[in-house]
Amino acid sequence: LLQGRIVLLDGWAPGSSFAAAGDYAMLASRFAPCELTDLESMKKGCIPIVPKVQGMDQKVFDPLSNSPYINGYKGLHEYYMSEADALKAATQENQEAFTKAKETIVKTLKKDYKSKLGEEIPADLLDKQLKGNEKYTKALQKLRDSVISDDMASCMERALKERNSEVAKNMLKNHIDLSTQFASNNWMSPSGKSTGQLYRELHFNQSYGKNLDKKDVFKLDLSKISNTRSSENSF
DSSP: OOTTTTOOSSOOOOOHHHHHHHHHHEEESSSSOOOHHHHHHHHTTTTEOOOOOOHHHHOOOOGGOOOOOSEEEESOTTTOOHHHHHHSOOHHHHHHHHHHHHHHHHHHHHHHHHHSSSSSHHHHHHHHHHHHHHHHHHHHHHHHHHHHHHHHHHHHOOOOOTSSSSHHHHHHHHHOOOOOOOOTTTOOOOSSOOOOHHHHHHHHHHTTSEEEETTTOOOOOTTOOOSOGGGOOOO
């Protein structure tokens, strides 16, 4: 369906340029504590498709959430899910592949321990050695990636089905109205408060600080900063 219409990037890219030309931005990150790429995409009217991970989970609102700020599609899982959750969400094929790999690793660890000490390895030690085993770590990573991949594919299917629908129009409107300013980015905060409001509450309105009036405004005096660079500071 999308043959010849997908660009796959491995590494950094001019996100703004690609977002300006694209309809969707698939951001399959394992780790995204803050994330700006999804916001860059929205600024260009490009719909982000993301996993349920950290910063992207916080500010990408899926149509299924019934949020008034719907602006993208979001999967159901994050990368750092437990083994049990990953197995529950994975396809049967991926479940079987992981289980087989894990059983082989566990068997090897048990055999090695018994051959050296002549006794069965304690359960807690086995669990510790398993989690530190590189083969197990890679197998779990592959399992988790498969879940995220399936999530992203499901989101893409929904996005294509709802293309040019009222849902897509509402997303575009929210992209146009998107505000990331210090005093008006409350829409993407779990508390419903803007960065400015949270900053004042934390740093000034506590018992050890000064209570600021709502009309107080922070300003930087840049009048003494020269527009020219002195010869001493020149490169």
